[in-house]
Amino acid sequence: xxxxxxxxxxxxxxxxxxxxxxxxxxxxxxxxxxxxxxxxxxxxxxxxxxxxxxxxxxxxxxxxxxxxxxxxxxxxxxxxxxxxxxxxxxxxxxxxxxxxxxxxxxxxxxxxxxxxxxxxxxxxxxxxxxxxxxxxxxxxxxxxxxxxxxxxxxxxxxxxxxxxxxxxxxxxxxxxxxxxxxxxxxxxxxxxxxxxxxxxxxxxxxxxxxxxxxxxxxxxxxxxxxxxxxxxxxxxxxx
Numbered sequence: 001x002x003x004x005x006x007x008x009x010x011x012x013x014x015x016x017x018x019x020x021x022x023x024x025x026x027x028x029x030x031x032x033x034x035x036x037x038x039x040x041x042x043x044x045x046x047x048x049x050x051x052x053x054x055x056x057x058x059x060x061x062x063x064x065x066x067x068x069x070x071x072x073x074x075x076x077x078x079x080x081x082x083x084x085x086x087x088x089x090x091x092x093x094x095x096x097x098x099x100x101x102x103x104x105x106x107x108x109x110x111x112x113x114x115x116x117x118x119x120x121x122x123x124x125x126x127x128x129x130x131x132x133x134x135x136x137x138x139x140x141x142x143x144x145x146x147x148x149x150x151x152x153x154x155x156x157x158x159x160x161x162x163x164x165x166x167x168x169x170x171x172x173x174x175x176x177x178x179x180x181x182x183x184x185x186x187x188x189x190x191x192x193x194x195x196x197x198x199x200x201x202x203x204x205x206x207x208x209x210x211x212x213x214x215x216x217x218x219x220x221x222x223x224x225x226x227x228x229x230x231x232x233x234x235x236x237x238x239x
Contacts, residue, residue, distance in 0.1 A: 030054035030116070030138040039126045042086050043070045048133075057140070059108030078104035078113050097122035099134070102141070102154055114142040115154070169211060177204040182221055 024031060031051040037044040046069045050062060058065075058076060065072050073082060081103035099120040104113035120136035170178065173194075180190045191201040205217065214220050 025052035030057055033135050035133045045070055047072055076105050114140055117141045174204055174208055181217055
């Protein structure tokens with residue numbers, strides 16, 4: 001009799017499992033899991049599972065996605081969004097294991113991108129607490145973003161993160177030079193204050209202009225003011 005009860009309970013559990021597996025595949029959302037194989041290496045990210053609705057929406061099979069590795073993200077996520085997503089994740093997971101954001105994706109062999117709203121949670125972490133495996137639910141929201149104002153907000157957020165990313169890529173020496181540039185210092189004055197040659201000072205100025213994506217020192221100053229980099233703005237009081 002005990003064996004019969006155990007078999008009945010097992011059948012019930014298996015029935016529940018099949019029900020939930022079916023449910024997660026037919027939900028009108030894209031559900032997927034991805035893993036970061038090597039800590040802080042963006043290109044080691046790979047998708048390890050996606051529900052059937054997601055596979056149908058994206059036009060790929062799970063085998064194709066697995067073989068593509070990081071190239072799957074490169075092929076499907078808008079380049080501007082792909083550039084800032086790692087920064088978004090790092091910023092989001094600093095305080096809590098939850099990520100909420102928007103980005104643009106496109107299906108296989110398509111040229112048009114659609115907007116998605118994503119909500120992700122951390123399933124597994126590295127020893128230092130940084131995310132290793134994540135589960136994400138994504139909603140297609142293109143239709144709800146038709147107003148110019150909503151699209152402008154989304155683009156402004158992406159642009160703001162891109163500008164912050166540029167600042168984070170500056171070396172400590174470049175930041176020191178930037179402090180002096182916004183104070184109106186010449187290359188000769190910068191070389192004197194930092195105990196470097198004039199040639200080196202000029203090189204740092206050129207690298208800053210190139211990294212930020214502007215054309216001259218005036219535009220560099222405008223970029224700094226426009227993006228509101230709090231590390232540098234207080235220096236402008238003596239300008």
